[in-house]
Amino acid sequence: MPNSEHANFPRAGFFRRCGAIVYDLLLAVAVYMIAGAIGFGVFTGLTASGLIDMGNYEHVSDLLNGDSLYKGIYQFWIALCVGLFYISFWSYGGQTLGMRAWRLKVQHPNGQSLSMITAAARLVWSLLGIGNLWILINGDKLALQDMMTRSEVVQLSKEANQMRNWHGV
Numbered sequence: 001m002p003n004s005e006h007a008n009f010p011r012a013g014f015f016r017r018c019g020a021i022v023y024d025l026l027l028a029v030a031v032y033m034i035a036g037a038i039g040f041g042v043f044t045g046l047t048a049s050g051l052i053d054m055g056n057y058e059h060v061s062d063l064l065n066g067d068s069l070y071k072g073i074y075q076f077w078i079a080l081c082v083g084l085f086y087i088s089f090w091s092y093g094g095q096t097l098g099m100r101a102w103r104l105k106v107q108h109p110n111g112q113s114l115s116m117i118t119a120a121a122r123l124v125w126s127l128l129g130i131g132n133l134w135i136l137i138n139g140d141k142l143a144l145q146d147m148m149t150r151s152e153v154v155q156l157s158k159e160a161n162q163m164r165n166w167h168g169v
Contacts, residue, residue: 009154010154028086034081043060090114094114114151125149
């Protein structure tokens with residue numbers, strides 16, 4: 001359901017987006033650390049219960065880092081958690097906490113919130129934030145991820161940035 005109230009705000013520029021990225025990076029690091037601790041705790045529990053054999057490794061961390069399968073699963077888990085952080089915020093209200101602080105919102109041009117699928121595609125097309133460099137050569141203030149997902153990041157007024165626009169309202 002479109003939020004036409006947010007459909008006519010100007011698109012956000014490069015430096016405002018970078019400010020939000022810095023804020024969100026701090027939160028993403030926290031999510032990374034929590035996901036890592038949970039993953040390591042589960043892995044430690046599985047080795048302690050004997051479900052995963054320690055083999056020739058003396059410490060759990062050596063096994064986790066030394067076995068490519070376990071290391072890959074662990075890294076995938078962490079990446080999934082960080083990715084879900086962005087996908088969830090973008091699809092439920094259009095703002096991460098960093099975007100909220102900088103009064104930015106991601107949406108479709110008609111004001112409609114992104115679906116989980118579109119938010120996931122946006123995450124991939126952002127190329128870890130590098131897609132924002134496209135704004136510097138694009139006069140429409142559209143990043144690569146904006147163009148590929150038919151979305152935009154707008155700069156909200158103070159009034160429009162109130163909590164009521166969360167949950168797609």
